[in-house]
Amino acid sequence: MRIEISVESIAGVRVAARAGADRVELCAGLSDGGLTPSVALIEHAAAVDIPVHVLIRPRPGGFHYAPEEIAVMVGDIAAARAAGAAGIVVGALDSSGALDPACAAFVDAAEGVDVTLHRAIDVSASSQRALDQAIAFGFTRVLTSGRRRAVLDGAPLIKDLVRQGFGAIEVMACGGVRAANATQVIDATGVADLHAAVRRPVPGAAHGAVSFAGVGVPQGFDRFETDPDEVAALCAVVCDRNQLPTK
Known part of the structure; x- marks a missing residue:
């Protein structure tokens, strides 16, 4: 079993590394679903002793991108790899809801590092078809909640995709x-x-409750950060699971 923690700061990278996570997905703007982080952030994250997989997503919203956006994404993949990324997290859909042929360019730009198809698979026309396409394009893995908000609700589909x-x-x-x-x-x-x-x-300097992208921040707080206690607890569960004897 492996555990990946999604983070948006160097502090988050260090939390994941200390807890024993196998890798991080480095993003900006997690409150917007995750966006491409800066090259400087990637460079600093890559200096921490944990593999860094970089999300490539140029804007919030859906995954049908214009040609100019595709070009930006290909450039961002090359920049992330040059900055020390151990993997890339990316995806695009065409107007029919299938994986966009541009995914081939994404994998090519990654030049051999791991490439994860993100949750575009969960809003594709068919997760099964998208999985076959991801295999054909050369993706290393796919990230999915089984087309449901909660992972356990989507567990039957995830199990089918594993098979x-x-x-x-x-x-x-x-x-x-x-x-x-x-x-x-x-x-x-x-x-x-x-x-x-x-x-x-x-805790921060915010006065009164505020909301970012529909995500409420409690009064007296102004942002979110990776939770070290929950990351440690999750990594401990996975570690214990890995130590169980195989049947």
Whole structure:
């Protein structure tokens, strides 16, 4: 079992590394669903002793991109790799809801590092068809909640995708993965990879409750940061699971 933590700061990278996570997904703007981080942030994250997989997403919203946006994404992949990224997280859909042929250019630009198809698969016309396309394009893995908001609700589809992709592509489960449900998620889906974005509000100078992109921040707080206690607990569950004897 492997665990990936989604983070948007150097502090988050260090939290994941200390807890024993296998890798981080580095993003900016997690409150917007995640956006491409700066090259400087990638460089500093890559200096921490944990593999850094960089999200490439040029804007919030859907995954159907104009040619100019595709060109930006290809350039960002090359820049992320040059800055020390160990992997890339990316995806695009065409107007029919299938994976966009531009995904081939994304994989090519990654030049051999791991490439994860993000949750575009969950809003594609067919997750099964998108998985076959991801295999053909050369993706290393896909990230999915089984087309549902909560991972356990999507567990039946995730399990089907694990079977479909066995030996050809890795399937990583996400969608509210926490220490309290990790074992249940593993048993229900059969995945070998879990992904979690575990954050908590951080005290700041904000006066009164504010909201960013529909995400309420409690009064007296002004942002979210990676939760070290929850990351440690989740990594401990996965570590314990890895030490169980195989049947």
